[in-house]
Amino acid sequence: MKILRISALLALVSFFSAPAIAGTLEDVQARGFVKCGVTTGLLGFAAPDDSGNWKGFDVDVCRAVAAAVFGDSSKVEFTTTTGKTRFPTLASGEIDVLARNTTWTFSRDVDLGFEFIGINYYDGQGFLIPASLGVASATDLDGASVCIQTGTTTELNLADFFRANSISYESIPVETNDEARENLFAGRCDVYTTDASGLAATAAQADNPADWILLPEIISKEPLGPLVRHGDHVWGDIVRWSLNTMIIAEEKGLTSNNLDTKLAMNNDPEIFRLTGKEGEYGAMFGLSNDFGYNIIKQVGNYGEVFERNVGLKTPLKLARGLNAPWTDGGLLYSPPFR
Amino acid sequence: MFKIDFSDQKLRAILIQTLVVGVLAYAIFWLVQSTSYNLEKRDYKLGFGFLNDPAGFDISFSPFYSFVATDSHIKVYLVGLANTLLISFVGCIAATFLGFSIGIIRLSSNWLLSRLAYVYVEITRNIPLILQLLFWYALLINLPRLKNSIAFGEAFFLNNRGLNSPQPIFGDDFIYVTIAIILAITVSIVFSRRAKKIQEKTGKQYPLFLINTASILLFPAIVYFIAGSPLEFELPVLIGFNFVGGMKIPPEFMAMFLGLSVYTASFISEIVRAGILSVNKGQIEASRSLGLKQNRIMKLIIIPQAMRVIIPPLTSQFLNLTKNSSLGIAIGYADLVHGFGGITLNITGHAIEVMAIVMSTYLIISLTIAFFMNIYNKSIQMDGR
Numbered sequence: 001m002k003i004l005r006i007s008a009l010l011a012l013v014s015f016f017s018a019p020a021i022a023g024t025l026e027d028v029q030a031r032g033f034v035k036c037g038v039t040t041g042l043l044g045f046a047a048p049d050d051s052g053n054w055k056g057f058d059v060d061v062c063r064a065v066a067a068a069v070f071g072d073s074s075k076v077e078f079t080t081t082t083g084k085t086r087f088p089t090l091a092s093g094e095i096d097v098l099a100r101n102t103t104w105t106f107s108r109d110v111d112l113g114f115e116f117i118g119i120n121y122y123d124g125q126g127f128l129i130p131a132s133l134g135v136a137s138a139t140d141l142d143g144a145s146v147c148i149q150t151g152t153t154t155e156l157n158l159a160d161f162f163r164a165n166s167i168s169y170e171s172i173p174v175e176t177n178d179e180a181r182e183n184l185f186a187g188r189c190d191v192y193t194t195d196a197s198g199l200a201a202t203a204a205q206a207d208n209p210a211d212w213i214l215l216p217e218i219i220s221k222e223p224l225g226p227l228v229r230h231g232d233h234v235w236g237d238i239v240r241w242s243l244n245t246m247i248i249a250e251e252k253g254l255t256s257n258n259l260d261t262k263l264a265m266n267n268d269p270e271i272f273r274l275t276g277k278e279g280e281y282g283a284m285f286g287l288s289n290d291f292g293y294n295i296i297k298q299v300g301n302y303g304e305v306f307e308r309n310v311g312l313k314t315p316l317k318l319a320r321g322l323n324a325p326w327t328d329g330g331l332l333y334s335p336p337f338r
Numbered sequence: 339m340f341k342i343d344f345s346d347q348k349l350r351a352i353l354i355q356t357l358v359v360g361v362l363a364y365a366i367f368w369l370v371q372s373t374s375y376n377l378e379k380r381d382y383k384l385g386f387g388f389l390n391d392p393a394g395f396d397i398s399f400s401p402f403y404s405f406v407a408t409d410s411h412i413k414v415y416l417v418g419l420a421n422t423l424l425i426s427f428v429g430c431i432a433a434t435f436l437g438f439s440i441g442i443i444r445l446s447s448n449w450l451l452s453r454l455a456y457v458y459v460e461i462t463r464n465i466p467l468i469l470q471l472l473f474w475y476a477l478l479i480n481l482p483r484l485k486n487s488i489a490f491g492e493a494f495f496l497n498n499r500g501l502n503s504p505q506p507i508f509g510d511d512f513i514y515v516t517i518a519i520i521l522a523i524t525v526s527i528v529f530s531r532r533a534k535k536i537q538e539k540t541g542k543q544y545p546l547f548l549i550n551t552a553s554i555l556l557f558p559a560i561v562y563f564i565a566g567s568p569l570e571f572e573l574p575v576l577i578g579f580n581f582v583g584g585m586k587i588p589p590e591f592m593a594m595f596l597g598l599s600v601y602t603a604s605f606i607s608e609i610v611r612a613g614i615l616s617v618n619k620g621q622i623e624a625s626r627s628l629g630l631k632q633n634r635i636m637k638l639i640i641i642p643q644a645m646r647v648i649i650p651p652l653t654s655q656f657l658n659l660t661k662n663s664s665l666g667i668a669i670g671y672a673d674l675v676h677g678f679g680g681i682t683l684n685i686t687g688h689a690i691e692v693m694a695i696v697m698s699t700y701l702i703i704s705l706t707i708a709f710f711m712n713i714y715n716k717s718i719q720m721d722g723r
Contacts, residue, residue, distance in 0.1 A: 084684055112687050144579040145499060150676075151684035156394045159407035170398040170580065173670045187483040188498055188589070190579050
């Protein structure tokens with residue numbers, strides 16, 4: 001009897017602990033907030049401000065998703081992830097979306113079972129080095145000690161670059177950007193390599209940013225984008241179109257400030273569809289039709305988010321470059337909203 | 339009719355044991371079942387083929403192998419294993435010496451010394467190891483920079499990238515010196531045994547230490563000069579970004595070495611103190627009344643008896659140190675967990691296989707240490723009389 005009872009109990013336990021396959025959107029709505037994975041702190045991209053609020057370029061992607069789902073961009077819970085923990089954290093369902101300077105590659109997309117929903121920053125791997133070393137090119141780095149975050153694509157690019165140029169280096173592996181910065185500023189390594197945007201953020205935190213230079217070489221393509229788990233297409237679509245909404249809004253000249261006046265004065269049907277004034281687009285993936293309006297109103301368009309967090313007026317001083325809309329010679333190009 | 343008599347103790351025992359084993363077996367079965375179900379659902383194919391793929395990344399600290407990015411993940415594993423064994427080995431030796439010293443000092447009648455040992459133990463064993471590792475690392479990377487290295491002559495340079503030292507380069511004829519050393523050691527061991535036997539029989543003593551040291555030092559030295567000094571030293575020279583030539587101990591290794599040995603030594607010192615205190619006071623009084631000097635009492639009476647108490651917990655400390663070496667990941671020490679268990683896992687995504695390999699490796703290392711320590715333990719136990 002006892003054995004029977006216990007095995008029945010165990011069977012019950014195993015039944016309930018089998019992963020429940022509800023949609024991510026339903027989970028998020030039931031929970032009341034979006035769980036978002038970000039870096040452990042990268043100025044301009046994801047870092048808590050003085051009062052503990054997360055601010056940054058990647059953070060705003062998650063805020064846009066929250067604005068779309070709840071009409072309230074503050075309904076996000078941020079989880080910090082390192083280069084190593086980010087994929088298991090997403091795969092296990094601990095977070096709903098990962099917005100963490102993650103490079104879109106074939107194997108991550110296909111083999112690891114994730115879905116990149118787009119590219120929110122076109123980046124490339126560079127080298128940050130003290131100006132006092134007098135190095136003009138990355139090919140002069142023979143014998144240098146290089147700080148590198150482990151478990152990243154940059155680690156592999158670094159090995160390839162030095163091999164291709166037949167020069168040697170000593171790799172100093174670190175876990176986080178903060179560790180890399182400490183090691184670099186202490187002189188444990190001569191040079192730090194990661195995405196150029198991350199290098200700009202690192203240099204901006206130096207006592208005197210002018211003491212640091214970026215070498216001219218950009219040794220890789222690093223398309224950075226938010227990603228979600230394979231298999232839940234509705235949720236993937238929601239995150240994708242949250243980002244696309246911001247990109248289209250910039251193309252159309254809609255900002256968080258002028259949105260209401262533009263809507264009143266404009267006759268562009270795409271703007272009407274985007275903001276939910278026309279059509280039932282939000283309802284197609286289970287959101288309210290004005291999800292686009294909420295994103296633009298509360299978070300802003302892509303250009304606003306860029307300038308606010310990493311643009312020329314911030315310590316990072318990043319130019320738009322490849323991250324300008326296609327109409328301005330950049331690569332940002334969203335499919336039409338119809 | 340067959341009736342179960344629950345008051346029968348034997349029957350009850352069998353029933354309970356069957357039940358426990360059954361539940362355990364079911365739990366394991368369920369774990370395997372649900373894991374394989376979930377893996378299948380995620381299209382996860384278990385396999386070890388990825389081990390032969392080229393690693394694609396570099397490991398700079400690899401004193402035993404030369405490692406390049408085109409090497410396979412198996413080589414990543416071997417380099418990590420070698421580094422884990424290296425830090426565990428030197429860490430255990432240093433912790434043992436330091437621990438024994440502190441333990442004995444703690445029992446010293448000198449008030450200041452014993453208080454200092456007490457403070458050492460209480461500080462180091464009550465602060466989490468990972469914080470101590472980070473402390474040592476922070477200290478080491480804030481040493482003078484490369485250009486302002488602390489130089490000891492032209493040979494040793496200490497800076498925040500580690501300690502650069504001359505590298506011995508052995509000529510072909512150095513083999514004769516090696517043979518001479520082995521020969522000298524063998525002869526001294528044989529001589530010591532003979533001398534001990536003679537002492538047991540006749541009471542006659544030889545100045546063993548003096549004779550042995552002289553023969554181990556002198557004989558190889560003579561051979562060395564006859565062979566034409568087949569040993570040279572390559573000095574480290576600062577060229578460009580780093581020192582070139584010579585040997586280099588990086589700060590990650592030094593921090594691991596300091597952290598692990600200082601931390602574990604505090605536990606060992608307590609074990610040693612307990613061992614020494616476990617020796618009956620009457621034994622010491624008896625040996626004193628025989629006229630033995632303090633250091634002879636220690637060597638002949640106390641230590642051999644204390645060792646019986648010390649060895650089993652000391653084994654645990656060796657195991658702890660070895661397992662704690664996996665904390666090297668916090669400061670970038672290229673051990674098994676860092677390279678193979680970290681970077682390889684990340685690049686290939688084969689978390690289950692990689693972790694299974696890493697875990698069974700630690701298990702095998704630990705069991706091996708325990709095996710040899712148990713043999714040693716048996717050899718020093720009191721013979722039944």
